[in-house]
Amino acid sequence: MRMSSIVLLGLLALPLCSTPVYAASGYDNCTGFITSVPTVISTPGTWCLKQDVSTAIASGDAINVASDNVTIDCNDFTLDGLAAGTGSAALGIHALNRSRMTVRHCTVRGFYRGIHAEGTGGRHLVEDNHLDGNLLVGIKVEGGNSMIRHNVITHDGASTSAAVPYSAYGILVFDGGNDILDNTVSGIAVATGTNASVRAIATQNDAQGSITGNTVRGLAPNGTGNAKGIVDYASSSLVIRDNQVVGDGHPGEGIECGGLNPPFPAARVRANVVSGFATATILDCGDAGENDATP
């Protein structure tokens, strides 16, 4: 009996003595490591951070993805561009005309655009990132057929160098077949004196895509600018559902849908909870029911 108690105590004490291994488990799939920025990645693979990295560049890319099939896994470390100030035009993670870029587990701060998949290509995956204090756009994805999910965008929009009056965006997506799922956009506030507008989630030409399960709050335009929680233009068969969109009483719309000429069928909205927008809660969208819209 005494021996079994000792064994039991020993087993209970094991976790206290063992070295934590959880950090290393995130590196198992890494092809290599980014230890300083700016950097250029020209080879497919999974490129990881194992420490915070920072830069003061005011233009160009902190991480330039110059190949298809590149994964940037920050392992919850930070890519920091704050040192360049609010006048920076630098991009955090940028790919031009590339396909299948994945960005995950990154905290990206202080860039003109935090994560930007630009141009043709598409099929990107942007997930589980925290975009904080970026200056114009948190996440911008072009090319189509991409997934943007489980990201948190906070304190966005303070650029002092963007063309005025500009719009600041939490998530900005172009082209068809994109899914924007379960993101939180909490706080887009543009600089004083800019008359700039704010859009938490904006899509254009996102045919057959979806905007689902997102939370939007804390939208603060300036002067003559306005606020839009979710805005879509010219995306036929887009579905906007199960989002919570809360405004702070500024002019603007909670959810707005629109078409180009010739008119396309408006996106359909279902089961969204929208409140706190002075102009309209839900505007020009196809109503698929169960929306809770309160001025």
Added chain:
Amino acid sequence: MTATTVITVPAPFRISFACIVLVLLLASCEDRHPAADTSKTAASPATDEASASVETRRAPASPARPDLDRIHRLDDAPPPVADTTPVDTRILEVQLSDNSDGKRLTGITTDRFKSSDGVFLSIRTKGTANKYTLSSRWLDPTGKQLTEYSQVIATAGQTDTVFSLSKPDGWPKGRYQVELSINGKPLRRVPFTVQ
């Protein structure tokens, strides 16, 4: 012989057989129209318009809806214009190394690097301007641009600034160049070799 066989089939089986033939016929009809698959049959006008919308991407906005244009024009506007104001600031000296703490070089001073090295430049500038933009273009051995970036320097007098570029996937061997400019004016090309 075949007709005889059909005649001898009991009535319930004949009905079943007829149903199977009907189903097969319907299925073959669908196969003749692959474009009209199940996802599109339910809303064929929307499907047509979906392709149309893709084809007309980046189309000019309707004048009645200025917001349509705004989403493009503003965010797709080029980043802030670089400062090209002439200044008297010049580059005095450039040193290269394989390491830095961000403010000064901390590694071996060299212009020859291994494929896995980061390349760090300490650039000493001097002039009376209290704000200017120091820019770099990194050129590979074929002269193709790898990347370019800039940093705003907000100090007059003599200043040391560290620029760097890393290639976690390895630098291909060869002779590279970094073209340095101040407020858009090219001032110096700095070569280095990856062995």
